[in-house]
Amino acid sequence: MTQLAIVQTSPVFLDKIKTIELAVSKVEEAAQNGADLVVFTETFIPGYPTWIWRLRPGGDWNLSEQLHERLLNNAVNMESDDLAPLYEVANQHQLTIVCGIEERDNELSRSTLYNSVIVIGPDGTLLNKHRKLMPTNPERMVWGFGDGSGLKVVDTPAGRVGSLTCWENYMPLARYSLYSQGVELYIAPTYDSGDDWISSLRHIAREGCCWVVGSGNLMKGSDIPDDFPEKENLYPDADEWVNPGDSVVIAPGGEIVAGPLRQQDGILYCDIDPEKAGIAKRAMDVAGHYSRPDIFQLHVNTATQSSVVFEK
Numbered sequence: 001m002t003q004l005a006i007v008q009t010s011p012v013f014l015d016k017i018k019t020i021e022l023a024v025s026k027v028e029e030a031a032q033n034g035a036d037l038v039v040f041t042e043t044f045i046p047g048y049p050t051w052i053w054r055l056r057p058g059g060d061w062n063l064s065e066q067l068h069e070r071l072l073n074n075a076v077n078m079e080s081d082d083l084a085p086l087y088e089v090a091n092q093h094q095l096t097i098v099c100g101i102e103e104r105d106n107e108l109s110r111s112t113l114y115n116s117v118i119v120i121g122p123d124g125t126l127l128n129k130h131r132k133l134m135p136t137n138p139e140r141m142v143w144g145f146g147d148g149s150g151l152k153v154v155d156t157p158a159g160r161v162g163s164l165t166c167w168e169n170y171m172p173l174a175r176y177s178l179y180s181q182g183v184e185l186y187i188a189p190t191y192d193s194g195d196d197w198i199s200s201l202r203h204i205a206r207e208g209c210c211w212v213v214g215s216g217n218l219m220k221g222s223d224i225p226d227d228f229p230e231k232e233n234l235y236p237d238a239d240e241w242v243n244p245g246d247s248v249v250i251a252p253g254g255e256i257v258a259g260p261l262r263q264q265d266g267i268l269y270c271d272i273d274p275e276k277a278g279i280a281k282r283a284m285d286v287a288g289h290y291s292r293p294d295i296f297q298l299h300v301n302t303a304t305q306s307s308v309v310f311e312k
Contacts, residue, residue, distance in 0.1 A: 002158040004185075005030035005038045006215050006247045006268040008261050010223040011047040016074040016082065019046045023099065024089045030267055031093035037158035040099040041215045041247075042165050042189040043115055046074040047102075048217050050191075050242055052138040054234050066229050068142070075104035075113055078129065083118070091124030096156040098163060098215075100189040103131065105144070108308065112144040117163045117189060119154055127154045133174060136167045147305040153181035159211075159274030163187040169204065177300050179208045180287040184277040189215045193246040198260060206254040209280035211272050218245040218265060252280035 007026045012018035023040060030038045042048055051067055076082045083101075090097050096119065103116040115132035131146025151174065153162035162183040164174055169188050178186060186208060188201060193216050205212040222238040224231055235242070241263055248259035249270040258270035284290045 002036045002185075002272050002274060003034050004158070004213065004249065004270045004272055005033070005035035006213060006249070006259075006261075006270075007038060007040050007044075008216060008218050008245045008247045008268060009265050010219050011044050013047040013219075013223055013225055013228075014070050014074050015225075016046040016076065019044065020083070020085055024085045026267065027086070027089045027093065027095070027097060030269075031089075031095060033267075033269065035095055035269070037096045037098070037156070037161075037185070039187055039213055039215045040097075040189070041217045042100040042117075042191050043102050044099055044189075045076055045101045046071075048191050048219075048243075049139075049142050050217075050219065051234060052142060055138075063229055064141075071102060071142070072104065072111065072113065075102040076116075077104050077106050078126075079106045083120075087120060087124040087126075090120045090122060094122040096120065096122055096127075096158045096161065098161065098187050098189070100165065100215075103129075108306070113142060114146060115139070115143045115165060116146075116150075117165055117187070119156070119161055119163070121154075122157060127156065128152050130163055130165075132165045133168050134171065148177075148300055148302045149304040151177050151300060151302060153178055153183045159184040159272075159277075161185045161187060163189065166190040166192055169200065173298055175204060175208065176287060176298055179210070180298070183208065183210050184274040185272070186210045186212045187215065188212060191217045191243060193217075193244050193262075198246065198248055198256070201248065202250055202254040202256070205250040205252055207286060209252045209284065209286075210277045211252060211274070212250040214246065214248040214250070214259075216245040216247045216261075217243040219243045252277050 119127040130150030135143040162178040219242040221240040246260040
């Protein structure tokens with residue numbers, strides 16, 4: 001049995017250092033309550049660029065540049081020691097962490113951002129990093145495209161963990177790639193919310209016969225810092241729920257077993273049995289006995305993609 005903890009709280013918006021400190025404190029709280037797996041939402045560090053849904057795409061040039069500069073300067077460099085506190089707290093409490101981050105590329109131009117999800121093992125090492133394959137609509141003004149190198153399911157003491165972010169969960173072939181790797185705990189960090197989104201997660205639980213963990217963004221107008229440019233125009237109402245959260249746990253087959261946690265700051269706990277994912281496939285295993293490889297085959301390119309190759 002695995003005790004899952006979904007952290008639903010607002011980050012210290014656009015402040016990488018303080019948000020990492022907050023994440024560590026939430027992991028410690030979850031560990032004290034017996035958690036084996038702690039999950040944070042999409043781009044929790046340092047927060048989702050929510051303003052892109054309120055500005056004209058491609059317009060408001062000066063304001064967009066101000067906000068992007070702030071996001072860029074608070075994004076995570078995976079080759080630095082930015083995340084060392086998270087690695088240390090995972091090792092200290094011997095638990096697994098799944099966390100969404102703004103990642104700043106440090107290999108090519110050093111200026112491209114990615115919407116990434118990392119998995120940290122209980123020994124404090126990085127087990128996987130997945131970059132969102134297809135940013136949605138105005139997100140393409142912020143993030144680059146990910147590739148298949150992180151499209152993995154990894155073994156952890158909490159179960160076999162895989163993750164897709166927000167609307168890339170609507171990509172059936174991406175889902176199938178996780179099903180085919182025997183995912184037991186399907187993690188879906190998201191900026192989406194509401195009954196329609198939850199119904200999609202329930203479908204995934206039925207389709208993939210796996211546990212589905214929806215980890216939602218939580219933010220009120222009051223969570224936007226006072227020095228946020230044009231806050232009075234973009235977020236005039238301090239009591240507005242910019243995003244209500246809606247974190248949820250769904251069992252193989254589609255039954256909601258915890259949540260949704262709506263318009264509420266907190267940690268959603270749930271005891272889950274990863275082995276039930278295997279049992280649920282007795283009648284239908286879409287990547288196994290219910291597939292038809294003589295008719296359909298999925299080819300996944302897992303190579304790291306690069307716009308430049310330096311040869312010696």
